[in-house]
Amino acid sequence: DFPLMSREIRNSIDKLSGTGYTLGKGGGQGGASGRRPGGVCAPTAPHPTTPQEKGRAMIHHTESYAGKINRKLQKKQRIIEVATGRQKADLVLKNATYVNVFSNELCTADIAVVEGLIAGIGSYAGVQETDVRGKIVCPGFLDAHIHLESALVSPGEFARAVLPHGTTTVICDPHEITNVMGTDGIDYMLQATEGLPVDVRFMIPSCVPSSPLDESGANLDYHAIDSFFEHPRVQGLAEMMNYPGITGGDPGAVAKIVAAQAHHKKIDGHAPDLTGKALNAYIAAGVYSDHECHDLSDALAKLRLGQFIMIREGTAARNLEALMPLLTPEYYHRCMFCTDDKHPSDLLEKGHIDYIVRKAVSLGCDPILAVSAACHHAARYFLLNNRGAVAPGYLADFAIVNNLTDFQVETVYKKGRLVYHRGHLTDFPDPTVEPYLRGRARDTFHVARLTADSFTCQRPRGVIGMVNGEITTTDCGYASAVDLQRDILKIAVVERHQNTGHIGIGYLQGYGLRSGAVATSVSHDSHNIIVVGTNDLDMAFAVNHIAQQHGGIAVVSEQQVLGNLPLEIAGIMSGDTLVHVNEKLEAAKEAAYRLGVNREIDPFMTLSFMALPVIPTLRLTTRGVIDVLTQQYI
Numbered sequence: 001d002f003p004l005m006s007r008e009i010r011n012s013i014d015k016l017s018g019t020g021y022t023l024g025k026g027g028g029q030g031g032a033s034g035r036r037p038g039g040v041c042a043p044t045a046p047h048p049t050t051p052q053e054k055g056r057a058m059i060h061h062t063e064s065y066a067g068k069i070n071r072k073l074q075k076k077q078r079i080i081e082v083a084t085g086r087q088k089a090d091l092v093l094k095n096a097t098y099v100n101v102f103s104n105e106l107c108t109a110d111i112a113v114v115e116g117l118i119a120g121i122g123s124y125a126g127v128q129e130t131d132v133r134g135k136i137v138c139p140g141f142l143d144a145h146i147h148l149e150s151a152l153v154s155p156g157e158f159a160r161a162v163l164p165h166g167t168t169t170v171i172c173d174p175h176e177i178t179n180v181m182g183t184d185g186i187d188y189m190l191q192a193t194e195g196l197p198v199d200v201r202f203m204i205p206s207c208v209p210s211s212p213l214d215e216s217g218a219n220l221d222y223h224a225i226d227s228f229f230e231h232p233r234v235q236g237l238a239e240m241m242n243y244p245g246i247t248g249g250d251p252g253a254v255a256k257i258v259a260a261q262a263h264h265k266k267i268d269g270h271a272p273d274l275t276g277k278a279l280n281a282y283i284a285a286g287v288y289s290d291h292e293c294h295d296l297s298d299a300l301a302k303l304r305l306g307q308f309i310m311i312r313e314g315t316a317a318r319n320l321e322a323l324m325p326l327l328t329p330e331y332y333h334r335c336m337f338c339t340d341d342k343h344p345s346d347l348l349e350k351g352h353i354d355y356i357v358r359k360a361v362s363l364g365c366d367p368i369l370a371v372s373a374a375c376h377h378a379a380r381y382f383l384l385n386n387r388g389a390v391a392p393g394y395l396a397d398f399a400i401v402n403n404l405t406d407f408q409v410e411t412v413y414k415k416g417r418l419v420y421h422r423g424h425l426t427d428f429p430d431p432t433v434e435p436y437l438r439g440r441a442r443d444t445f446h447v448a449r450l451t452a453d454s455f456t457c458q459r460p461r462g463v464i465g466m467v468n469g470e471i472t473t474t475d476c477g478y479a480s481a482v483d484l485q486r487d488i489l490k491i492a493v494v495e496r497h498q499n500t501g502h503i504g505i506g507y508l509q510g511y512g513l514r515s516g517a518v519a520t521s522v523s524h525d526s527h528n529i530i531v532v533g534t535n536d537l538d539m540a541f542a543v544n545h546i547a548q549q550h551g552g553i554a555v556v557s558e559q560q561v562l563g564n565l566p567l568e569i570a571g572i573m574s575g576d577t578l579v580h581v582n583e584k585l586e587a588a589k590e591a592a593y594r595l596g597v598n599r600e601i602d603p604f605m606t607l608s609f610m611a612l613p614v615i616p617t618l619r620l621t622t623r624g625v626i627d628v629l630t631q632q633y634i
Contacts, residue, residue: 140169466509
């Protein structure tokens with residue numbers, strides 16, 4: 001609905017109207033992204049769906065500063081009129097029992113809503129009145145840290161999955177797609193989330209790639225990401241995984257923190273088991289939170305030094321039970337909930353933040369403290385000062401549950417609009433992503449066709465030992481060939497971003513495969529193609545199949561595809577529905593199990609972490625097996 005504009009014209013409009021646009025970025029060191037022609041891009045205004053909304057959107061993008069103030073003044077005056085009772089509210093939740101996160105109690109009153117905000121608490125009349133007697137009104141839930149790509153579906157489909165669970169805001173780290181597409185990946189996610197009924201805020205990826213030993217689709221320094229901090233939906237710098245770089249004073253790593261602070265933004269942490277003076281240095285550098293705490297001592301050490309603790313309960317990592325002692329009056333105000341990664345089956349079968357609240361309560365947590373950790377604390381931490389509570393001036397985001405034990409979400413409001421009620425979700429259009437980015441996201445595989453000879457190795461290679469239920473590994477020595485009796489398989493990582501021809505080869509023990517091969521382009525964090533197999537021919541076939549369909553997961557045997565999930569968006573997400581993606585994913589899992597994969601593990605999630613060179617002990621990159629502790633190839 002808007003023409004492409006030069007950066008200069010766009011920035012001039014920004015200054016006058018306060019509207020935000022996605023900035024076309026150039027590459028960082030090593031080439032951050034394929035820059036779009038002319039360095040221009042489309043605006044990221046909320047996606048208008050009616051002629052009236054389109055007209056208002058155009059006005060908002062051309063209005064003067066004085067016009068903007070006048071428009072907001074009229075809105076504010078209407079809120080005051082409703083709050084004082086001189087006008088009817090748009091919506092009143094009558095006889096509401098709501099969670100008061102300020103006084104830690106249940107209160108009962110009418111809740112008046114106008115212009116998407118709560119105007120008053122008390123006795124009110126409204127154009128629309130809904131009696132919620134007998135239910136509990138909670139503030140909309142907030143996920144403090146998630147990689148949306150982990151759900152394997154588009155952001156719009158993710159929103160459809162979590163809205164029925166009361167989630168109205170998420171803090172997203174687009175780390176996965178940025179490793180594939182560079183800054184174009186950030187632009188893609190900003191556009192793909194604009195105007196969704198779940199408010200998607202962003203933390204800009206700090207470590208692309210995750211390690212100098214890795215090969216991703218980009219190499220981003222602070223210059224490449226700096227201008228993103230001016231976007232109105234960007235809250236800060238995402239998890240600083242390179243804690244050795246920070247504690248060692250590495251200029252490149254520290255510069256990203258300095259840049260984020262220069263824009264008055266938050267910096268999230270990622271430093272499992274960091275202690276002593278190294279932890280002091282990490283926090284002193286400006287890292288304000290951590291979501292990697294897996295035991296109480298680690299969490300308390302960080303909390304006592306001033307960090308906020310994100311209690312993680314997702315698919316790949318579950319830390320709630322270990323950190324339950326934090327959910328007490330003594331510590332809970334420094335805690336919030338996050339999922340980090342949430343896979344399709346978990347979203348469909350368990351839920352989202354509501355599941356964490358429900359589980360926390362079942363483990364003995366005070367329900368009101370759990371609700372506070374599920375909304376208010378994260379909102380306060382990220383300076384989202386108008387959400388996370390039921391009070392005048394706050395967004396009318398509500399998750400209405402049946403009671404404080406079951407926490408079954410029955411009704412959800414977003415900015416005063418009913419978006420979900422007892423199984424019925426109000427549908428909405430997916431945001432428009434400009435053609436350049438859509439095309440770019442579907443053309444991320446640059447790898448030559450492979451043959452069995454591509455996986456020939458002439459010398460012994462390191463054996464990566466899997467640990468059931470963990471993503472850590474052990475050093476199991478060396479091997480020169482596949483040995484099914486000892487459960488030793490060949491594993492390879494194929495570079496797919498720059499067509500370098502690099503293929504790292506090693507061996508894997510503990511996976512259980514007895515025939516065929518399993519391959520996936522979801523391969524943390526650089527998302528090259530990782531494949532494990534009993535023979536080179538099936539391994540080549542599986543990789544070629546993944547590349548040909550522009551990404552996904554494949555289970556093959558005797559050059560036949562037995563299980564397949566296409567992931568055509570950057571090789572890590574599907575444009576299909578969550579239900580269909582989950583059906584294909586579960587069918588592929590079952591095919592892998594039939595070929596002998598250990599049923600104690602997730603065949604694909606476990607495999608995807610074997611290429612992550614920041615988690616001990618051994619990992620595989622496009623150049624071979626490395627010892628993570630020494631950062632040396634073996």
